[in-house]
């Protein structure tokens with residue numbers, strides 16, 4: 001690792017870290033925000049789902065760190081329509097006004113199948129799922145034949161209690177649907193393609209900066225409570 005290089009490591013929140021050279025990656029400091037963002041995860045999910053030109057994508061937890069990156073990337077790849085859901089009308093407006101979504105709804109506002117029928121009248125080809133649970137169960141029924149689900153996260157299980165959805169297997173079989181889990185770290189070799197797509201389309205991750213490590217625990221709780229749109233970064237050397 002050259003002296004003065006900017007590196008990415010996974011040693012967690014800290015101001016200093018001693019890291020083996022094999023456990024960090026040298027990156028261009030110009031791209032620091034792109035590496036801090038969850039854009040690579042969004043890109044990998046769309047790629048494993050085999051998104052094709054003109055298709056309709058639906059994203060759950062669309063205002064989150066991963067979800068907020070999906071619409072602009074999907075459009076850059078060729079998606080025809082991108083729909084997202086989140087927990088408030090204010091965040092839904094953010095999705096359509098700032099983050100490239102064609103339609104967005106508050107999933108607490110009514111049954112998900114009805115909201116999907118309104119927002120994606122021609123059905124869904126790719127479901128980028130961050131939530132799982134009943135959200136996944138409802139969306140299965142809105143998928144078009146040969147639709148694909150990129151299973152990115154299971155927030156309903158991670159942050160809630162909705163761990164055991166009743167998936168309609170006959171719909172999955174009859175419509176030849178595919179559900180595929182993925183982890184972005186299996187595809188770090190796709191990072192150069194991701195960075196090119198981001199730069200070429202001038203996509204800037206939506207983010208909020210909080211100052212100082214001492215602010216990080218509260219910021220994390222606020223992320224879980226849905227208080228932010230996009231990712232949250234902690235700036236070191238600027239104590240609040």
Ligand SMILES: NC(=O)c1ccc[n+]([C@@H]2O[C@H](COP(=O)([O-])OP(=O)(O)OC[C@H]3O[C@@H](n4cnc5c(N)ncnc54)[C@H](OP(=O)(O)O)[C@@H]3O)[C@@H](O)[C@H]2O)c1
Pocket residue numbers: 038041061062063064065066067085086087088130131151152153154155156157158159160161182183184185223224225226227228230
């Ligand atoms: N597969 C991979 O490689 C990979 C990589 C990174 C992250 N992930 C996963 O992807 C998912 C999204 O990650 P992220 O960093 O973007 O998180 P995030 O979406 O920013 O997480 C916070 C959001 O979760 C939603 N939420 C809170 N409680 C919930 C509940 N009980 N049910 C449903 N949603 C709830 C809230 O959004 P609303 O206000 O909109 O409800 C909140 O803004 C996570 O499950 C994470 O583990 C996967």
